[in-house]
Amino acid sequence: MKSGLGGRRWYAGIVRVFVINPGSTSTKLALAVIDEGAKEPEIRERIELPAGIGASPKSDLESRLPAVLAQAKAWAPFDAVAARGGIFGPLEAGVYKVDERLAELALKAPFGYHPANLGAPLALEVARQYGVPAFIVDPPTINELLPEAKISGVPGIERQSRVHALNLRYVARRVAAGLGKKLAETTLVGAHLGGGSSVVLFRKGRMADTTDALLGEGPFSANRAGTTPIHGVLKLVRERGLDATRHLLGRRSGFLGLLGTDDLKEIEKRLDEPEVRTVVEAYALQVAKNMAALGAHERPEAFFLTGGAARFGYAVRRIQERLGWMAPVVVVPGEFEAEALAEGVYRVLSGIEEAKTYAARIS
Numbered sequence: 001m002k003s004g005l006g007g008r009r010w011y012a013g014i015v016r017v018f019v020i021n022p023g024s025t026s027t028k029l030a031l032a033v034i035d036e037g038a039k040e041p042e043i044r045e046r047i048e049l050p051a052g053i054g055a056s057p058k059s060d061l062e063s064r065l066p067a068v069l070a071q072a073k074a075w076a077p078f079d080a081v082a083a084r085g086g087i088f089g090p091l092e093a094g095v096y097k098v099d100e101r102l103a104e105l106a107l108k109a110p111f112g113y114h115p116a117n118l119g120a121p122l123a124l125e126v127a128r129q130y131g132v133p134a135f136i137v138d139p140p141t142i143n144e145l146l147p148e149a150k151i152s153g154v155p156g157i158e159r160q161s162r163v164h165a166l167n168l169r170y171v172a173r174r175v176a177a178g179l180g181k182k183l184a185e186t187t188l189v190g191a192h193l194g195g196g197s198s199v200v201l202f203r204k205g206r207m208a209d210t211t212d213a214l215l216g217e218g219p220f221s222a223n224r225a226g227t228t229p230i231h232g233v234l235k236l237v238r239e240r241g242l243d244a245t246r247h248l249l250g251r252r253s254g255f256l257g258l259l260g261t262d263d264l265k266e267i268e269k270r271l272d273e274p275e276v277r278t279v280v281e282a283y284a285l286q287v288a289k290n291m292a293a294l295g296a297h298e299r300p301e302a303f304f305l306t307g308g309a310a311r312f313g314y315a316v317r318r319i320q321e322r323l324g325w326m327a328p329v330v331v332v333p334g335e336f337e338a339e340a341l342a343e344g345v346y347r348v349l350s351g352i353e354e355a356k357t358y359a360a361r362i363s
Helices: 057-075 100-108 115-130 165-178 230-240 242-251 254-259 264-269 274-294 313-323 337-349
Strands: 014-022 026-035 042-050 080-084 095-097 134-137 151-154 187-193 197-203 206-210 302-307 329-333
Touching (some): 014 115, 014 337, 026 337, 042 057, 057 115, 080 337, 095 337, 165 187, 165 197, 165 329, 187 274, 197 274, 230 242, 274 313, 313 329
Parallel strands (some): 014 080, 080 134, 187 302
Antiparallel strands (some): 014 026, 095 134, 187 197, 197 206
């Protein structure tokens, strides 16, 4: 069998992967076991370690590392380390080998900082101690947009692709398999609905067009604004200033700004209130419109919804009603980041896919 690591054969039937997923307030760790005959990874262990954001990326790393190393010791041995990727600039989809250069870049954060940037340096430290390879998988800055999809209509402003790529690509593979095909053989439109919202067109495996979940465009979500009228944004900047406007759009908008809460369970209980129902209808409409718009490239074989908010029954039904005439709408609620990270590493260790290096960036 072909190796995914420069000729070295790592695969031995069962693969154990130590998974690291740093977030804003915690570090999620998991131990995944993947058997050749299994349809998906089995998460044997999970733990969520509380973590406060440090004054700098380096101090944030130093505050989280001891607990991560302690948990690695408790779960060892394992064959590889998989970590969530951060903000690295535009990249091709795939699995990237973590080396000194990538870990250093993650901490310098020239493209912006998010706690997910800590994934690469944390993984590298664990990998060193246990003599195993470390990887990141499908970071959020995957940019495979078609040339015509990059154009915004404003000179000097290009459309960006910053989405929940890790979860979306994992679920897209599952949906394609349900159609009896590989992802590279299908056309799908998927939406990740959570704290932020991402919509992606998968065309023959390529993320050919997307929204921009990081204060770019798309449907509003729990506390983010989504696409907003330009004149309104200009007015906010003039009245409140740039930083306050950024905070409002990124932290105090969406359901939180409109209804005073971002708890979807509470919102679903209040659907008999006219104002609440109207906002939920607007949310479902915006999700459906964004998904249908990406279907303008070519008619998808299926739509799919995933993420935590895909459990919001009323909104999901309204989205299905709006899109179902075009193609089936598959619902896969929840987030599968640990599974996606482990599966990506398995593809490399088993020789199904070659690991990339950061030098293999696309423009």
